[in-house]
Amino acid sequence: MNNAMRERYSLAQVCWLISLSLYLSGCSDIGEDVVPKEGVIYCSEGNPLTFNPQLDTSGTTSDASAHQIYDRLINFDPLSGLIVPGLASSWLVSDDGLTYTFQLRRGVRFHDTPYFTPTRTFNADDVLFSINRWRLPEHPFHNVSGGEYPYFSSLGLRDVIVDVKRINGYRIELILKQPDSSFLANLATDFAVLLSAEYAQSLGPEEKEKLDRYPIGTGPFKFHKYRKDRFIRYAKHNDYWQHDLAPEKLIYDITPSSSQRLAKLMTGECDAIAFPAHSELDTIRERADLRLDEKPGLNVGFWAFNTSKPPFNNPKVRRALAMAIDKNTLIEAVYFGSAVNARGLLPESSWAYQADLNDINYNPVLARQLLNESGIKEGFTMNIWAMPVQRAYNPDARKMAELMQNYLSQVGITVNIVSYEWTAFRERLKQGLHDSVLIGWSADNGDPDNFYRPLLTCSAIDSGTNRAMWCSEQYDSFIDQALKYTETSQRNQYYRMANQLIAEQVPLVPIAHAYRYRAHRKELQGLIINPFGAIRFGDVQKQ
């Protein structure tokens, strides 16, 4: 869920920045004649934890495997956000919303590698194996590689699915406990990958972990070699079911420093880079040989009040505080304009986005009046917790907190800024020790439930994602009701009511939806930002 990297400002990096700022354009490409054109090099930001995205939710892990090595039953179309067929060629949902039937594609070949040679094509057994591995604790592979399936357990999917049935070799049926209209979206996420059951069976009892270290899938690339801190090599999967367009080689050059990634992009040592820093965006835009793609991301940065603590349990106080800050200035100063003002939890790219939602406007005079009415006196002291790491939804929480400190002092409130090391920070937030916090959320799929449920429902207080510690039975019932309908217009009604409630109660102040960026060289075609998760290189071509 947290797919941005912590930035380390080392001496070398500062020097890089200096050197880049001195940089003048007018460069020729290095060694164009010697570098084979059939390979694509991507400068990624870190080491993947594993090559099986079922086991980890970090963006680095899914970037390295989700769409390169594996396929899913169904996918999100990165442009329209609609669910499109993957290894399931079609599917059917029963009228009661409890039975999902998937018709599987025939003749899909798994990777043929030095460590495994498949003897059969993809079929229902592979689907059963992949789903049961995380679903059933007694499954022989459940406890392999740690036995934690964070995405599925955070959504409680294990309890949602009652049974997975094999109807025949190319047809399976999933039975749910209750209707869940976000279910398909969950199956289309990066994490719901399909593994090879045959490969798993070929592994001896001592080498089961190879399943996740030396992956076998059906995706456009097969795994070749990985060296930590150095590179990941992939080779083209020649029997890829969808097309034959993938480049011969794909290499991830692991480069943690963002300024060094940019430098490598400039010299042509990388064809594409991960997470260009906001301060470097203009440098990329100015160069004719580079391309910068941007797209509103599926994320939201917000300021959450600890509603379990007085005086923040009073909605009037929360509204007053929300009025006291000028969001537009914050966005300009912290995101360098690379974000849009958030009026609700959902970004514009979501189908449930409510365009007519009212925003709380900057109004320090009214804020002061409301504070007076609620008995908050001049000189009231509160703290704002600023997260210590950089995230796409908030690249500099500390700076934002400092700006807010200034705004709040104008309405007579003294602000202390608090920060801890990231793990301790989250631990203490979960305990509810904060008055208010600047944090945010990056969604894993396009479904609105992925925003509304983890951020504000009562049960999310325990799982540690409800930073406002806000619990409203009414809100919970809206969110649960919405899942009972598959028709988007019906679901939308409930989300509108939920939005209304959030707007009245102000448990948190949405600040911004940050853009997602990807920079690449102009020769690289077909690299599309996938707002619903990890990067895809299968359709990329180098000219």
Place this chain on the structure above:
Amino acid sequence: MMLAHVIRKLNLLILTTLVLSVLSFSLVYLFPGDPLVNLTGLKSISQQEYAEVAAMHGFDKSYLHQYWYYLKGLLVGDWGQGFSSEIPLWDEISQTMPASIELSAYALFLSVLIGVPLGFVAGFQHNKPTDYGLLTASVIGYSMPIFWLSLILILVFSLQLGWLPLSGRISLLFEIPHKTGFVFVDIFLSDLDYKSAAAKSAFQHLIMPTASLTIVTASIVFRLTRRSLIDVMSSNYIQAAYTRGLSDFQVVMRHGVRNALLPIIPLFGMQFAVLLTNAMIVEVIFSWPGIGNWLIQAIYQRDYPAIRAGVLAVSMLVIILTVATELLAKLINPTQRGNAYAES
């Protein structure tokens, strides 16, 4: 007589290595955490496995036993494994060490090739404009921080001119099978059909790191040579040679060069230690996959087994090279053979 020297030096080498191994063994206990984990790098093992591993490393016996097992392990290449990579450390070191040696060797070779002749020119032209000019240049080269120099090279040749790549040893598109660890040798030994392109890429990657190291090291070599020649040229036998009517060229070639070089060859060996330190910085800046880069990553990640093994490997390399150059110096300098002990 010479044999005795060789034996004495080898003794010294073995003793120093033993002392180093004791030091590195004590790190196992000095680093925070479980000594057995620090030694083997095995973090997630079951209780039963733990007991087995402990017995295998003599952890049920005295420190002396443990050290003995440790030493045996070192000799057979069982150096434990790193926390983060979980690959045997010996493999990592044997992959990264050649890259560092390669870089340092080219730099040292170039430094001697440039520094020595220039040193002779300056020494011979002592107190003349050429001498002052070269001396000034060497002071600049000597006093430039190497990381700054490297960044300036990158700024100019990679980012501005776009001539040279700025990271790594070879473009990742080429996959050279690891045989010796020396990239040109490996390219030559491989059966790839793009050998020349790969060699070109490797050469391009080598230029800037070598240049930054060479500029600094050549300045030192230059200063040593110059000083030595000045001393030699003021000695009696040189004056005598002049009085016999030999020309400048004859004097320098017959009497100057050899006599000036003899005392400084061991000093070149000492420079190798400085060179290796500089190489580590250069490796980090150019993402050169050498031992320095690897060791610094290990320090960042508090990978104790890797730090221990890396430090041991680097210090052993320095000692072996130092002893080797001293032996070499003895071999070509008969006057020093009289010294009975190592403190030449």
